[in-house]
Amino acid sequence: ARDAACACASGVSQTARRDGKELSHRISVRFNPCCLISSLTSSLTRTHTLTLSHTHTLTLSHTRIHAGVLRSVHSATSDEEMVMWVKGLTWLVSDTLRSPTPLQIERWLRKQFYAVDRSREDRISCKDLKSMLCQVNYRVPNMRFLREKLPDGELRNGDVSYSHFAQLYRSLMFDAQKSVSHTLIERPEQKISLEDFQNFLIEHQKELWATDNNKVQEFMLHYLKDPLREIEQPYFHQDEFLTYLFSKENTIWDVQLDQVRPEDMNNPLSHYWISSSHNTYLTGDQFSSESSLEAYARCLRMGCRCIELDCWDGPDGMPVIYHGHTLTTKIKFNDVLSTIKEHAFVTSDYPIILSIEDHCSIVQQRNMATYFKKVFGEMLLTKAVDISADGLPSPNQLKRKILIKHKKLAEGSAYEEVSSSTPYSENDISNSIKNGILYLEDPINHEWYPHFFVLTSNKIYYSEETSSNQGNEDEEEHREPESLISLPKPVFTCVRCFVCSVLIWFTETTRSLKVTVCLCSPLRWKGDYGGKKQLWFPANYVEEISPTAAEPDRSQATENSPLGDLLRGSVDVSSCQIVVRPEGKGSRQFVFSLVPVASPRTGPVLDIAASSQEELKDWVMKIREVTMTSEAKLEEGKMMERRKKIALELSDLVIYCRPVPFDEDKIGTERACFRDMSSFPETKAEKYVNRIKGKKFLQYNRLQLSRIYPRGQRLDSSNYDPLPMWLCGSQLVALNFQTADKPMQMNQALFMLNGRSGYVLQPSIMRDDTFDPFDRHSLRGVEPITVCIEVLGARHLPKHGRGIVCPLIEIEVCGAEYDNAKQRTDSEADNGLNPTWPRKPFRFTVCNPSFAFLRFVVYEIDMFNDQNFLAQATFPISCLKTGYRSVPLKNSYSEDLELASLLVHMDIVRGRVSALGYHGREGSFEARYQSPLEDFRVSQETLLDHESRRLRRARVSADNRA
Structure with a gap:
């Protein structure tokens, strides 16, 4: 496989056909530390696929369905060449995933540096350096700050080399978070020896394998990958030890559970x-x-x-x-x-x-x-x-x-x-009579926008504004980018270009809302815009729209409609007359109207436009059929299910x-x-x-x-x-x-x-006849636990928008109803690269730990005090390690975020804790009433103590008088 990877590096020829012509080009994989192979590898072993076909085609199927990119297809000239590519790429994937954290940091640093160093001189300016640090979520207060951090030799010519950039990164990370590691080692000013590291693993991390000195030494050598330290006993520098605390090698997840347990199957x-x-x-x-x-x-x-x-x-x-x-x-x-x-x-x-x-x-x-x-x-x-x-x-x-x-x-x-195992329901869109894209006129700007319409046996429903160009996007998705094909004319490419093509996909309406607002403006209204629901908008950009008969109470209407939360409105077609407008309306030629039969006062006229004459005729015919046979069609649908x-x-x-x-x-x-x-x-x-x-x-x-x-x-x-x-x-x-x-x-x-494996054995308590899922008192033989967590710091948090994030961490226990709880840290101002938080314990009492999850969510607080999702990590509580642990962060799709992690201290106490140490769960009965009860208890004890002291003073005074 390694030889195949080397062959891939040299490149192979490929052929493709376009417009009936055969085109040839070569592709290659460069072995460059700054090349981010992990962008491919993080998912390839789990959810990417390398597929071989009989037509010498190599299909690279990506996981990022949510981004619109489903696959990249490359063709080879023979079976041998195709197999070589598969082996080579597979080897690169596994090798990258196995690489230790220091090597991954080195790769990340080079990627950031060479993305700025377009002149290929291995130097960048201080101005570019400041801009780069902002891009990685770190605010540089001024240029003086950088001058103090960089050596004098770098400042004379105004440029920064890669080696000094890497040293600056390590200095920034260590200086901001060194207080964490200093509390763990007896001699923080010195190098951390093999013995020091072994003691840390045994005392703080409770790692049983660390009692074997040879295993600890082998672990350090594999982690450091430094030949100079293989001559004698390995050691950590202070910044290396701190990096280890945040690394995947120190994960909170028990990696032994990555193996299937055949005895449980x-x-x-x-x-x-x-x-x-x-x-x-x-x-x-x-x-x-x-x-x-x-x-x-x-x-x-x-x-x-x-x-x-x-x-x-x-x-x-x-x-x-x-x-x-x-x-x-x-x-x-x-x-x-x-x-x-x-x-x-x-x-x-x-x-x-x-x-x-x-x-x-x-x-x-x-x-x-x-x-x-x-x-x-x-x-x-x-x-x-x-x-x-x-x-x-x-x-x-x-x-x-x-x-x-x-x-x-x-x-x-x-x-x-x-008979069907599921009852017939009109609310299922699959049972609709007709559905598709039609157009409604905006009452404000009189433009026509697409909406999704659903016709059932008695009503026609329509959604919020949607998109009508899915077909174009699909076509774009499969189009081969021209930059991958060498043509007879000269083609110039960037040597350090890491992106061949970029396609931005939007799921929101094409009309964007961009406004400039004075932050001191106090007037804001809550409203909906596109996919944004119940957010605060400047008052001068908001218009209050009163509900109409065509838009009934949302909470009741969405429950009984096939469109659910996407519902914009509905019309009872049995009480409406269909009027076709031959002359059209506005910019639309094919228009029909739904007019209330009894009186226009019962509701407004709804003008609907189709994209063609055939589509208009089909909709009008279907609606008229529904108005005549609505009850018969509903009964027919039910009978078809039964038959x-x-x-x-x-x-x-x-x-x-x-x-x-x-x-x-x-x-x-x-x-x-x-x-x-x-x-x-x-x-x-x-x-x-x-x-x-x-x-x-x-x-x-x-x-x-x-x-x-x-x-x-x-x-x-x-x-x-x-x-x-x-x-x-x-x-x-x-x-x-x-x-x-x-x-x-x-x-x-x-x-x-x-x-x-896709199969998880349910806890044995669930096979106990006395167990009630909603009664904590039925947990026979299940020992409750108290989880104590301290959030110490974070590294490499993702950005949200263009600004530097102000992160906070939300810690949540999810499980049985009586165990659910949620707490959060304060926000850290303007730092997503290496924020820290003061040590503050968050305690959770979990009665049913076999069915409980611990969830970390990183939010950013924006200028409007709204919280925006940045990252998350979710684990079953029963599978977590204690001590000082790294929490690898993932995006909303549970894909790994490069180098992003939290550092937490985790402690689990088994058995019931005393009442004095109990902390109520936020949002629960105990949380709402525990504090007032404690205040009352303290007040009562204080009052009794005060009364006792008064009686003692009175008794002493009486004795003195006697």
Whole structure:
């Protein structure tokens, strides 16, 4: 592999075709320390893919679906050349990931320096240096500050060399945070010897392996990578030891848990949490985003073990996969199966469940069954593991197997009408009669802007302003950048150019709000603009708009609409007349109006524009049909659900995951069958994951599988809180993997366990019949803990906008309802490179530590006192180390941020703490009432003490008088 990497460095020729012409060019990988390979590598081992095809094509599939870039495709001239590239890149990835923190810092320093040193003279000016430090989140007060930090020789010519720049960086980092390390070493003014470091690991870090002197020496040599220190015993300089404290080698996460525990994989499937994805094929929202094969590859590489296939009748007798009756693009069923086969067991060997949402005809169902067998072969589970078993098989029994979750016929039936396990709902956009992009006129500037419209059996709903150019963006995404192709004309490229092409993607409206405001202006109004909800805006840029009949009370309307939180308004079409405007209106030619029948006073006329005459006719026809047959269409939809037929060939492939309607009366009885399972939208699941029915639902999940998925109104692909569902034993809590939000971050934290295999054994307490998920007193045999955390400092925090951040750290415990708590530090002014905080302990009492997460979130406080997300790190509490630990930070997509970390001191005390040491949880009953009770208790004790002293004085005075 190393030889292949060297060959890649020399470059190979590639060919591509454009406009029918074959073009040739060479690509190469330069072995330069300043080349940021980690931008590729941080995800390649987990979620990037290197794919080989029979056409000598190397496909580099990126994780950053959220950025719009799905893949880069390079073609090679032969199989040997293609394999060489794959081996070389794979070796570079693994080598970079294994590199110790000092080497990664060196790479980062060179990248920053050479990005400024465009003259290639290995020198930059002090002015450029000051600007560079601002770019890395450090405020330089003035040029005098730099002159004091730099040696005199650097100031005479006004330039700074790389070596002095690196020394300046180390000096800035050490001077700002040296107080942290000085408290840990007895002789802070000297070098830190092997013995000193070993004592630190044993006394402060409680590392058992550090009792072996040889292991400590081996660790130091690997970390430092300094040949000069291999001659004698290794040692740390003071700044190197401080850097170690912030490094990934000192992580708070117990790396032993990165390995799968085979002994924990012998329980029935119903005893595990299983990583599950909702509408896996989507890369964005639920109504207009792209469906992608890369989305399947990404989820599988992330350890997801339950993925969804939404199948609809397609051409040539084969289904297509997309979100039905929406603007999402379609992908071929057989391509999806090939992608699943290729990536199924790369990250984990444990079973995959394919959740089939079937809307296909009998003929295409037969073809689906044929392709399942043809593509998956021996991987496909076609018979029960143990016929006599009284429970589901274990993950070990199903290793490298693919299970089909689909409705199943009763024994002896060929084509039986089956009832749906999920009730018919008009609020699901897939059940809409018609939907698409139409235009509404802005009442202020009279411009027409696109909105997403959904027509149901009695109403037409429309969203906030949306984008109508998704097709153009998709086209741009796959376009080959010309800078990668050598043409006959001269082409000039930058030697130290690290970015070949940049495409900026916007998800907001194209109209941006840019205003200049005096900070002393006191008048601000709260309002909505684009994707910004309930923020403060200058009063002179705000207009109060009164609600109309077409825009009903939002809280009630969004709950019952297929657009959910994206809802702008709705119109009852049965009480409206449709008027086509042949002359158009304003700049739009194809316009129709919805006019209230009874009286214009009942609501305003809604003018709607289409993009073509055909589209206008189709919408008008559909709306008129709805006004005449609204009730009949609703009933027909329900009847179609009840009359759905299943092909025998497909039914035979369903062995264990048989969806059936949920029957609460069967729980705990002989009628309950472990092969049956039920699916719940989050709104229905909330009726069972509560204090009243939570214990009963947990009993159901001990035997059978349950799958929970987002409600249909979440068109923005947002996620619900998975914690209550997990706590009540639900195994398949399906989330939108493409969305960067807190629920997805919690999901990725949970499935860090057990080697990221996608299966996590639920705590044994959840299999205790007396356990109630919402009652802390039912925790028999579970020892509570008290977690004490001090935030000491941070390094390399990301920027937010152009300014230098003022960070604060929020520490949160998430878990059972009675354990939830949140505390935060003060903000640190204008420093995102190396901020520090005064030592202040934050204490959390956790009653159920086996189901609790510790979450660090870094926020920036802006000039309006609003907090903006910068970074986060989330871990299961039971898997954390104590002592002085580094917390590696991640972005909102749980991707590693280069060198970004917190330094915290962590202590865990097992058992109940005394009342004097108890700290109430913020937002809980104890937090609200503990302080007044303590004040009352102190006041009462003070009063009694005062009264006692007064009585003693009176007694003494009486004795003296006597």
